[in-house]
Amino acid sequence: MDLLDFARGPAINVAMAVLVFGVLWRLLAIVFLGKPVDRTVPRLGTPGPFMAGVREIARRMVPHPTFAFAERFAFFNGWVFHVGLAIVVFGFRPHILFVKNLTGLSWPALPSGVIYAVGAITALSLTAALIKRLTSPVQRFISTADDYVSWLVTMAPVVTGLAAVGHVGARYETLLAIHILSVAVLLIWLPFGKLFHAVLVFLSRATTGAFLARRGV
Amino acid sequence: MADFATLGDRLADFGVSRRAFLKYASWLGSLMAMTPAASRAMAAELAKARRQSVIWLSFQECTGCTEAITRSYGPTLEDLIFDFISLDYHHTLMAVSGEAIEHARKEAMAANKGKYIVAVDGAIPLKDGGIYSTSAGETNLAMLEETCKDAFAIISIGTCAAYGGIPKANPNPTGAVSVSDIIKDKPIINIPGCPPIPEAMTGTIAYLLAFGKVPELDHLGRPKAFFGDNIHDRCYRRPFYERGQFAKSFDDEGARAGWCLYEVGCKGPVTYNACATTKWNGGTSFPIQSGHGCLGCSEPDFWDKGGFYVPLSGSVGPTAKLIGGAAIAGAVAGVAAAAVARHRKSSLNKG
Numbered sequence: 001m002d003l004l005d006f007a008r009g010p011a012i013n014v015a016m017a018v019l020v021f022g023v024l025w026r027l028l029a030i031v032f033l034g035k036p037v038d039r040t041v042p043r044l045g046t047p048g049p050f051m052a053g054v055r056e057i058a059r060r061m062v063p064h065p066t067f068a069f070a071e072r073f074a075f076f077n078g079w080v081f082h083v084g085l086a087i088v089v090f091g092f093r094p095h096i097l098f099v100k101n102l103t104g105l106s107w108p109a110l111p112s113g114v115i116y117a118v119g120a121i122t123a124l125s126l127t128a129a130l131i132k133r134l135t136s137p138v139q140r141f142i143s144t145a146d147d148y149v150s151w152l153v154t155m156a157p158v159v160t161g162l163a164a165v166g167h168v169g170a171r172y173e174t175l176l177a178i179h180i181l182s183v184a185v186l187l188i189w190l191p192f193g194k195l196f197h198a199v200l201v202f203l204s205r206a207t208t209g210a211f212l213a214r215r216g217v
Numbered sequence: 218m219a220d221f222a223t224l225g226d227r228l229a230d231f232g233v234s235r236r237a238f239l240k241y242a243s244w245l246g247s248l249m250a251m252t253p254a255a256s257r258a259m260a261a262e263l264a265k266a267r268r269q270s271v272i273w274l275s276f277q278e279c280t281g282c283t284e285a286i287t288r289s290y291g292p293t294l295e296d297l298i299f300d301f302i303s304l305d306y307h308h309t310l311m312a313v314s315g316e317a318i319e320h321a322r323k324e325a326m327a328a329n330k331g332k333y334i335v336a337v338d339g340a341i342p343l344k345d346g347g348i349y350s351t352s353a354g355e356t357n358l359a360m361l362e363e364t365c366k367d368a369f370a371i372i373s374i375g376t377c378a379a380y381g382g383i384p385k386a387n388p389n390p391t392g393a394v395s396v397s398d399i400i401k402d403k404p405i406i407n408i409p410g411c412p413p414i415p416e417a418m419t420g421t422i423a424y425l426l427a428f429g430k431v432p433e434l435d436h437l438g439r440p441k442a443f444f445g446d447n448i449h450d451r452c453y454r455r456p457f458y459e460r461g462q463f464a465k466s467f468d469d470e471g472a473r474a475g476w477c478l479y480e481v482g483c484k485g486p487v488t489y490n491a492c493a494t495t496k497w498n499g500g501t502s503f504p505i506q507s508g509h510g511c512l513g514c515s516e517p518d519f520w521d522k523g524g525f526y527v528p529l530s531g532s533v534g535p536t537a538k539l540i541g542g543a544a545i546a547g548a549v550a551g552v553a554a555a556a557v558a559r560h561r562k563s564s565l566n567k568g
Binding site: 031167176 | 459555558
């Protein structure tokens with residue numbers, strides 16, 4: 001078994017199993033935890049929990065006007081690499097085929113050239129995010145190892161993917177294997193670190209929105 | 218092997234002009250990515266070369282490699298080159314049989330000790346004493362070891378000889394191995410493929426004849442001249458890959474339009490061979506041009522890579538079962554964790 005066989009076989013399969021196990025474990029542990037009975041009377045004229053949740057999700061897509069200027073870098077750069085990652089992950093045909101091979105689901109792909117360009121922009125954006133984290137005293141102070149590991153496991157597939165398509169540094173099959181292995185590491189880390197926000201972000205924001213709406217906030 | 222005139226003299230006897238010979242050498246040189254100066258040197262050395270004794274051993278194989286080399290559509294000169302190789306032993310091509318051919322092999326080995334080339338096609342079975350493939354009462358292993366003992370170099374023709382190939386495919390019932398798994402003290406050149414490109418075989422033999430040394434090889438023992446590039450990088454369908462245009466089946470609109478075959482399992486991106494450039498049948502076509510994805514037949518263990526029609530980016534192995542099991546375990550763990558937390562909270566409230 002060569003490195004690519006290992007990456008396409010045991011490594012990615014175990015990584016996906018860990019991802020599914022971890023996501024369901026953590027998600028169901030939260031969902032079935034139940035919430036305390038709220039004995040307060042809902043304020044009149046507020047939207048229901050669902051609408052309040054949707055509104056909160058939308059509202060938090062942009063920073064509060066008070067902080068808009070101060071947070072302009074985090075806002076723009078955050079959008080760039082999140083959208084970039086989405087385009088690269090879901091727009092590249094080989095990635096779509098990975099999903100199709102597992103689930104049968106497929107959708108149109110973007111031209112490879114677009115993906116390469118977006119991948120490069122995403123890598124630059126992630127680099128900028130790290131520089132900001134390291135140079136901002138406040139951000140550095142509140143950062144933990146989780147933040148850096150999460151950054152690393154996110155950045156690695158982008159860089160290795162770009163190296164693979166560009167044949168940079170090694171033979172294609174080796175680069176492809178390294179890329180798949182880096183994705184495997186990402187999948188294993190995702191449920192247990194801050195990257196779990198990918199699963200919880202909308203749930204937590206909606207819950208917060210529903211909670212605050214009831215109080216008329 | 219009898220004493221013959223040099224290749225140049227013999228070609229002249231056959232009416233082949235020096236110009237034609239130089240053209241052939243240039244063609245061969247360009248095929249092997251040699252510099253013009255090296256091509257000229259190759260022509261000069263080839264002209265001076267004498268008949269090279271070649272002993273061709275066929276083991277666990279399908280004779281496809283021999284079929285391929287005998288159907289070389291190279292220039293007629295190439296056939297003449299073969300006239301200048303004394304093929305002293307070859308099961309399929311020899312007219313004689315029985316004791317006579319074994320005698321020919323041993324005679325050639327004795328007469329050309331340390332100078333002859335051994336070409337091997339087919340894997341070597343080792344299980345149960347190697348009884349699954351024998352010839353003249355000898356196991357393939359015994360014949361290989363005996364013949365290679367005094368050889369100058371060994372050429373493993375085809376993926377079976379080079380890497381074990383199809384006989385070695387899971388579950389490998391005969392314990393098949395490659396030549397390089399057995400022979401450790403001789404130069405070995407691998408010309409893999411199922412079958413190999415005829416020009417890769419003849420070109421490598423010509424190089425050995427001309428320069429008397431092994432050409433530059435890659436990490437899998439293949440001449441870089443023929444196996445230096447992956448098929449994907451040289452494929453005429455590559456622009457469709459870049460544009461995101463893929464055939465989704467072998468008879469859809471994309472397939473008819475000649476789009477990239479990555480989605481139907483083409484292994485071109487991880488396969489190193491000259492198929493996309495040298496092609497087959499005199500440069501007529503190659504598998505991808507004929508509408509089928511590359512199987513990766515010049516790579517080790519190509520038969521066990523998870524399926525010819527699974528895209529390269531797809532996972533292989535028991536993915537569904539593993540994920541299904543993980544989902545059940547994760548759900549149980551999650552619900553159990555929530556139940557434990559609720560119970561503890563309830564106990565605290567009561568306390």
